[in-house]
Amino acid sequence: MNVFEEVKKALCKANPGLDESKVVPSALLKDDLDIDSLDLVEIAMSLEDVFNLTLPEDEMENITTVGDIVSVIEARLKVKSG
Amino acid sequence: MANRVVVTGYGAVTPLGLNVKDTWRNLIAGVSGVGYISLFDTTDFKVKIAAEVKDFDPAVHLDPTTARRNDRFAQLALVAGMQAIDAAGLKVDDANKYDIGVLIGSGVGGLDSLAQQLDILKTRGPSRVSPFLVPMMIADSASSQVSIKMGIRGPNFGLISACATGTDVLGVAYRLIKWGEIKAVVVGGADAAVTPVGLAGFAQAGALSRNSEPQKASRPFDMERDGFVVGEGAAVLVLESLDYAKSRGANIIAEIIGYGATSDAFHITQPLENGEAAAKAIELALAGVEPDEVGYINAHGTSTPLNDASETKAIKKAFGDKAYEIPISSVKSMLGHMMGAAGAIEAIVCCKVINEGVIPPTVNLEHPDPECDLDYVPNVARKADVRIAISNSFGFGGHNSVVAIGRYDGQ
Numbered sequence: 001m002n003v004f005e006e007v008k009k010a011l012c013k014a015n016p017g018l019d020e021s022k023v024v025p026s027a028l029l030k031d032d033l034d035i036d037s038l039d040l041v042e043i044a045m046s047l048e049d050v051f052n053l054t055l056p057e058d059e060m061e062n063i064t065t066v067g068d069i070v071s072v073i074e075a076r077l078k079v080k081s082g
Numbered sequence: 083m084a085n086r087v088v089v090t091g092y093g094a095v096t097p098l099g100l101n102v103k104d105t106w107r108n109l110i111a112g113v114s115g116v117g118y119i120s121l122f123d124t125t126d127f128k129v130k131i132a133a134e135v136k137d138f139d140p141a142v143h144l145d146p147t148t149a150r151r152n153d154r155f156a157q158l159a160l161v162a163g164m165q166a167i168d169a170a171g172l173k174v175d176d177a178n179k180y181d182i183g184v185l186i187g188s189g190v191g192g193l194d195s196l197a198q199q200l201d202i203l204k205t206r207g208p209s210r211v212s213p214f215l216v217p218m219m220i221a222d223s224a225s226s227q228v229s230i231k232m233g234i235r236g237p238n239f240g241l242i243s244a245c246a247t248g249t250d251v252l253g254v255a256y257r258l259i260k261w262g263e264i265k266a267v268v269v270g271g272a273d274a275a276v277t278p279v280g281l282a283g284f285a286q287a288g289a290l291s292r293n294s295e296p297q298k299a300s301r302p303f304d305m306e307r308d309g310f311v312v313g314e315g316a317a318v319l320v321l322e323s324l325d326y327a328k329s330r331g332a333n334i335i336a337e338i339i340g341y342g343a344t345s346d347a348f349h350i351t352q353p354l355e356n357g358e359a360a361a362k363a364i365e366l367a368l369a370g371v372e373p374d375e376v377g378y379i380n381a382h383g384t385s386t387p388l389n390d391a392s393e394t395k396a397i398k399k400a401f402g403d404k405a406y407e408i409p410i411s412s413v414k415s416m417l418g419h420m421m422g423a424a425g426a427i428e429a430i431v432c433c434k435v436i437n438e439g440v441i442p443p444t445v446n447l448e449h450p451d452p453e454c455d456l457d458y459v460p461n462v463a464r465k466a467d468v469r470i471a472i473s474n475s476f477g478f479g480g481h482n483s484v485v486a487i488g489r490y491d492g493q
Contacts, residue, residue, distance in 0.1 A: 016146035017257075039212035 001051070003077070007069050010046050014039040025067035033066075047073060054082055084322040085258045085372045088255045088490060091172065092430045093165020094317040095158045097133035097417055100164060105417075105427070106434050109442040110463045112149040114416050116311050121276050131296040132276045133313035133418025151214055152227060153192030158316035158423075159224035159272035160231060167232060167268060170331060174233050181265040183236035183324075184229045185255050186272060186318065187247035189422040191221030191240070194277040201257035224316070226274045236264055244415055245382070246343075247271045248317065248425025252485050253341035265326040270318030273421035284312055287351060288343045289386065300419075301446035302383035302412035303454040310327040310384040313418025317426035336433040339470065339488040342366025346480030353388055353448050353476055357396030360474070360482040364400035367484035373401050377434055377468035378435050378484075380428045382476045383412020383444065383456070384419055385406030389476060391453045396474075396482075398456075409466060411459040415445040425475040425483065432471040443467050 008023045015035055022032060029035040035043070040063065044055045048063070053076045063069055092443045097115030098108040108115070124130040135158065138148035143161045152160065165188065165201065167174075172181060194216040199211050215225055222240030227237040229313045243250045255267035265317035275284075284290050291309035293299035300311045327334055342363040346354035353360070368376070382393055398405045413431055414420075420427055435441055440463050447460035475481070 016150065038151075038213040038217075040119060 003073050005072050006047065006050050007066060007073070010043045010050070011035065011066065013046065014043050019049065023066055025065065025070065027066045028064060029066065043069070051077065084204060084260050085262060085263050087122060087256050087321055087338045088324050088327050088473065089335040089338065089433055090322055091166045091168070091170025091320040091335070092433065093162040093169060093319065094315065094427055094430060095135055095138065095162050096315040096317070096420065096427060097135055097313055099232070100135070100138065102430060109413055109416055109431065110440055111266065112338060112416070112445050112461060112463065115313070116296045116300055118296060119276060121283070122278050127281055129281055129290045131299055131311060132281065133311055134276055135315050138297060141403065143216070144435045147382050148227070148231070148316070152223065152457040153194060153195040153218045154274035155188055155272045155316070156218070156224040156227050158274060158314070159186050159270065159318065160227055160320040162272070162316035163228040163268055163271060164231070166270070166318040166320050168260050172266065172320055178265070179235040181234055181236060182234045183258070183264050183267045184225045184234055185241060185251050185267050185269045186225035186331055187243070187251045187422050188221045188224055188271060188281065189242065189247055189273045191242050192219035193275055193280055195219045197277060197279045205263045217337035220289050227411035228268060232268070235270065243481045244479050245421060245424055245485065246475040246477035246481035247417065247422040248427065249475035249483040250343060250481070251484050252338065253317070253343060253431055256338045256341050259321060259323050262449070266322035268318060269321055270314035270316065271422035271424070271425040273423055275312045275421055276312055276314045279349060281312060289351065291327065293387065296485065298446055299447070300383065300385045300415050301476060302385040302415050302444050303394070303451060303458045304447050305449035305451040307385045307387060307390060309386055310414065311418035313420040315423050315427065316327055316419045317423045317430055318417055319426065319429060334490045336436055337488045337490045338485065340369055340371060340486035341484070343481070343483045346482065348480055349477050353373050353392040354480070355392050357392040357399055359480070360393065360396035360476060361399035363482035363484045364396065364472065364474070371470060373404055374471050377466060378432070378441055378470055378471040379408055379410040380471060380473040381410050381412040382474045383414050385414060393474065394454045394456060394488040407440050409459050409464065411442055411444045413442055415485070425473065428473045429485055429487060432473050435471055436468050436487065439465055439467055441468070
């Protein structure tokens, strides 16, 4: 499963009006994509289901870009498999 | 110095139409908005009927994010609120944004959102509960969302008094404007209780009609009435001080001329049988108005055996023999009971009656009840020249609220 593609899907589901082309790793969640803290909780919940893992709240707090979400998931996946 | 308070616009989403125009047209034609419930599966339910808002697609009226993040009750309120503000030609800008408030009440708030998340809590645990649950379920979310959408920075609150909510919001807004606390208020009520737990709750409380013919079930003042029909929807008005309305050249629809509120102090679901506290609310609303001048009473008229009898007594107590000469009608016979929105849509109906000279009927009035022997405008709309109308709203909990609305005289 491509982590970035799944993250993109979850972001677009949270913000239905979102222009997909704006979803790039460097995009700022709040300023570029209009995704607020409540959306982020929902996005985290849906990604936890997709990847079957838990995303710790303290790590989610530091997320500001799309790339940050991808990194956190990739790190958790490594921990799971390693 | 008391300000005069006027209505400059309104909007509504009801079981008889997605706007006031369609709703009014259907009311005058005696059309019923009651039918079999389509919003959920009623297989195990004793009561299978309700007055639903038909064909409401939030995506048509609201942007996707707003639609997604709001319970149905707030979605309905937003649409009605936008209609009202548009109809009033009220432009919110930096000069006036703190001079306008929002006061939209609800009986049960985001009940369905709460019910859905309770299911998730039970089956999937707390970490799967939606982060949007709280903002969606709290009963003030309708009021807040209108404030957010329209950039209105004056005070905004929800107000809760069960079935009297829609009249109490008008009374409170009237007083705020009258006493110069604020220039204008976007005011109304909304409820969307046609949900499994909502229907179950009202049915178990013994409040609902068990009539198997949906369109005959809501029959206020009729001998065979057996309970109300749950309705849903939203109705919003713009109230402002006469001076403010004139200063911006607003079109003035009607004037709020009085408001009275009392409590039965009796029982949480049953009204006080002799109607004496309700009669007092009528008298308070009519302070400064001769009872003779009232040309129409929009009844609470829920079609419950108890309300319709006690309301009749209250009207007789307040008006004496004159009660027999005043046309009375209950639009709940067609709209069902729109709960928190009822008082607000009924105030809009009073404005229409005053301006269009037609009184909507009480439909399904086929078997006279000796306890309800007043003129309830049975079955057919009636032309009438009405200068002053009152609207009664009586709620679970013993609320008695009455608003008096008058023709604006051009001064």
